[in-house]
Amino acid sequence: xxxxxxxxxxxxxxxxxxxxxxxxxxxxxxxxxxxxxQMVSTYIANGEMDTEFIPVESEHSSMSATVGAxxxxxxxxxxxxxxxxxxxxxxxxxxxxxxxxxxxxxxNRTLSGPININCDHSDGMxxxxxxxxxxxAENNQEAYDNFIQAFPIAEDVRVHLPVMVCQDGFIxxxxxxxxxxxxxxDVKEFVGEYHPEEFLxxxxxxxxxGPYAVSAYSMEAKYNQEQAMIRSKEVxxxxxxxxxxxxxxxxxxxxxxxxxxxxYIMLIMGSAAGTAKQAVDDLRDKGMxxxxxxxxxxxPFPADExxxxxxxxxxxxxxxxxxSYNGCGGPLASEVPAAxxxxxxxxxxxxxxxxxxxxxxxxxxxxxxxxxxxxIVMNNRQYEQHRYVGLRTRx
Amino acid sequence: MAGYNLKEVMSxxxxxxxxxxxxxxxxxxxxxxxxxxxxxxxxxxxxxxxTGCLEVSSFMxxxxxxxxxxxxxxxxxxxATLSGVETAxxxxxxxxxxxxxxxxxxxxxxxxxxTYDIGFQSLSGAMERGHDMVYVCYDxxxxxxxxxxxxxxxxxxxxxxxxxxxxKSNGKIQTRKDLSAIIAEHHVxxxxxxxxxxxxxxxxxxxxxxxxxxxxxxxNMLAPCPRGWRYETSEVMKICxxxxxxxxxxxxxxxxxxxxxxxxxxxxLPIEDFLREQGRFAHLFxxxxxxxxxxxxxxxxxxWEDLLYRCNK
Numbered sequence: 001x002x003x004x005x006x007x008x009x010x011x012x013x014x015x016x017x018x019x020x021x022x023x024x025x026x027x028x029x030x031x032x033x034x035x036x037x038q039m040v041s042t043y044i045a046n047g048e049m050d051t052e053f054i055p056v057e058s059e060h061s062s063m064s065a066t067v068g069a070x071x072x073x074x075x076x077x078x079x080x081x082x083x084x085x086x087x088x089x090x091x092x093x094x095x096x097x098x099x100x101x102x103x104x105x106x107x108n109r110t111l112s113g114p115i116n117i118n119c120d121h122s123d124g125m126x127x128x129x130x131x132x133x134x135x136x137a138e139n140n141q142e143a144y145d146n147f148i149q150a151f152p153i154a155e156d157v158r159v160h161l162p163v164m165v166c167q168d169g170f171i172x173x174x175x176x177x178x179x180x181x182x183x184x185x186d187v188k189e190f191v192g193e194y195h196p197e198e199f200l201x202x203x204x205x206x207x208x209x210g211p212y213a214v215s216a217y218s219m220e221a222k223y224n225q226e227q228a229m230i231r232s233k234e235v236x237x238x239x240x241x242x243x244x245x246x247x248x249x250x251x252x253x254x255x256x257x258x259x260x261x262x263x264y265i266m267l268i269m270g271s272a273a274g275t276a277k278q279a280v281d282d283l284r285d286k287g288m289x290x291x292x293x294x295x296x297x298x299x300p301f302p303a304d305e306x307x308x309x310x311x312x313x314x315x316x317x318x319x320x321x322x323x324s325y326n327g328c329g330g331p332l333a334s335e336v337p338a339a340x341x342x343x344x345x346x347x348x349x350x351x352x353x354x355x356x357x358x359x360x361x362x363x364x365x366x367x368x369x370x371x372x373x374x375x376i377v378m379n380n381r382q383y384e385q386h387r388y389v390g391l392r393t394r395x
Numbered sequence: 396m397a398g399y400n401l402k403e404v405m406s407x408x409x410x411x412x413x414x415x416x417x418x419x420x421x422x423x424x425x426x427x428x429x430x431x432x433x434x435x436x437x438x439x440x441x442x443x444x445x446t447g448c449l450e451v452s453s454f455m456x457x458x459x460x461x462x463x464x465x466x467x468x469x470x471x472x473x474x475a476t477l478s479g480v481e482t483a484x485x486x487x488x489x490x491x492x493x494x495x496x497x498x499x500x501x502x503x504x505x506x507x508x509x510t511y512d513i514g515f516q517s518l519s520g521a522m523e524r525g526h527d528m529v530y531v532c533y534d535x536x537x538x539x540x541x542x543x544x545x546x547x548x549x550x551x552x553x554x555x556x557x558x559x560x561x562x563k564s565n566g567k568i569q570t571r572k573d574l575s576a577i578i579a580e581h582h583v584x585x586x587x588x589x590x591x592x593x594x595x596x597x598x599x600x601x602x603x604x605x606x607x608x609x610x611x612x613x614x615n616m617l618a619p620c621p622r623g624w625r626y627e628t629s630e631v632m633k634i635c636x637x638x639x640x641x642x643x644x645x646x647x648x649x650x651x652x653x654x655x656x657x658x659x660x661x662x663x664l665p666i667e668d669f670l671r672e673q674g675r676f677a678h679l680f681x682x683x684x685x686x687x688x689x690x691x692x693x694x695x696x697x698x699w700e701d702l703l704y705r706c707n708k
Contacts (some may be wrong), residue, residue: 061478061520065482200441214456
């Protein structure tokens with residue numbers, strides 16, 4: 001039976017970690033994810049879970065120790081934010097290339113500089129090509145639900161890849177919401193037990209992990225990794241379906257909110273999707289056909305599915321809470337139009353950068369973006385494709 | 396250890412198989428095999444390894460020279476990686492997912508680059524947390540794998556590719572970092588400095604102590620490199636003996652805080668005897684550079700006296 005409770009996003013994830021009770025969790029403090037290892041440590045101190053917690057001396061070591069523990073045969077995870085993830089970068093690639101199904105709960109925070117502790121997606125996006133599956137949450141409920149699905153996706157033999165479950169720093173990590181919490185036994189049953197095929201601590205069956213591979217072998221390793229990423233799509237869908245059947249909620253790759261007849265769609269990730277949905281409701285009341293495509297799974301990138309979902313709209317606003325510094329938009333602004341082009345979906349696609357380093361994203365801003373889309377289409381207006389919203393001053 | 400028997404120890408099965416690609420005359424593999432011989436038969440091990448010569452030469456896909464489970468992660472994190480493995484062992488034992496009689500030991504190897512320098516933080520963290528593991532540094536005094544660049548373990552005046560000897564350079568300016576003492580100051584149960592000599596006794600006894608002492612242990616093992624030091628490959632044993640007889644590389648242990656000298660040369664040889672064998676110090680023997688050798692000797696003497704004091708000698 002589900003039960004209602006008030007929890008912050010960090011509390012919800014820590015609660016889910018207690019329920020999953022992984023074997024090993026190394027972690028290092030960094031705002032705004034620090035509460036997660038704190039709460040886990042408290043659960044352990046009170047005998048409510050018995051995960052082996054390693055208080056490492058850096059994020060680099062937390063990912064290194066997680067890799068070691070997972071390779072050894074233990075279900076392992078860590079938590080971090082921002083510069084912590086950046087510091088792990090080399091290790092993220094090692095984890096994925098060793099095909100280790102470990103989990104990282106990321107509380108999204110901007111990267112330095114300037115140093116700033118608030119939310120944007122530059123940390124997760126910086127790791128977008130490291131071979132990890134990345135799942136983003138809109139709210140505390142999804143942060144909880146996505147975490148529970150992470151190990152079953154990662155550990156599936158078709159996948160064997162690490163999973164990053166992301167939520168927005170402070171906006172969901174520290175804000176308290178009413179959410180549905182599942183019974184410990186139900187969560188444990190859903191996640192299942194972990195029995196890896198090969199691991200370091202298998203007596204009599206030694207294994208060597210992390211080879212030097214010459215050019216005659218390296219490319220195949222990378223190709224196989226990509227094939228696993230492609231296969232993970234069916235697994236993510238299966239696990240989402242299993243979760244829906246058991247707990248009655250959730251989405252596959254994305255949520256389509258009032259998009260069925262929408263002329264204008266906002267494609268967005270994370271907590272700002274909630275703001276966008278409010279704007280959609282307000283504008284729908286005024287008769288404007290608008291909708292939101294909230295991307296849940298960024299890696300693997302559901303390119304065909306996105307193109308399919310945007311096929312009928314007149315214009316899409318592609319919302320990046322991250323800058324790529326490439327002169328033409330953030331990561332979504334590069335990947336979504338590529339997906340549309342391949343499917344010959346030639347809808348107007350406008351790139352917006354919003355909410356960097358915790359800048360507010362408001363319903364008014366979202367409404368303004370929909371109006372801009374309408375203006376572009378209705379008045380056949382030439383437009384700047386790479387736009388910023390929410391700046392203090394506009395050039 | 397009264398029971399030490401060279402013949403018996405040497406007839407134990409090798410845990411680092413022949414066929415790896417390390418150089419002839421390399422000190423690292425000689426020392427590492429000696430360390431592995433200290434594992435008791437029947438005990439399993441997980442070997443960790445920082446990126447370096449040893450790693451790229453012993454585990455080249457699809458071949459491994461390691462008879463035990465082995466993990467290479469990256470250059471700078473061998474300490475943290477093995478601390479994860481060791482913690483996993485306790486987690487799996489606690490949860491009944493390993494046979495109760497499965498006995499695993501955890502040994503990680505890193506060169507001086509991966510240990511003194513880039514992996515220093517990771518090592519310090521693993522030692523401070525007290526994981527039941529041994530970190531073995533095979534100290535060849537430079538980044539040999541990338542082509543002999545200086546490290547903080549490189550001795551003063553050594554000719555390396557980033558401290559080249561030239562018209563205005565006598566090689567490395569700085570003296571060596573004393574890593575064994577630094578790790579001893581972590582107050583871990585066991586720290587030792589060793590190398591291999593003809594009876595392999597010192598390295599065997601210290602390795603066994605390090606492996607079978609509960610908690611974190613650190614072995615610093617001098618491992619000459621024929622490419623970087625420029626000696627005849629057949630001279631490796633002689634070089635090690637000269638390193639200890641000149642007190643360039645003192646043999647000692649810090650067992651639960653007790654500093655103990657484990658080898659005191661009957662006659663302390665002048666440092667020239669050690670330097671002369673190596674091409675990387677050839678410039679010191681040119682006329683006019685006598686003073687540099689004097690400086691080197693002074694540093695060796697100062698550190699030796701300091702060690703004697705610590706060992707209550």
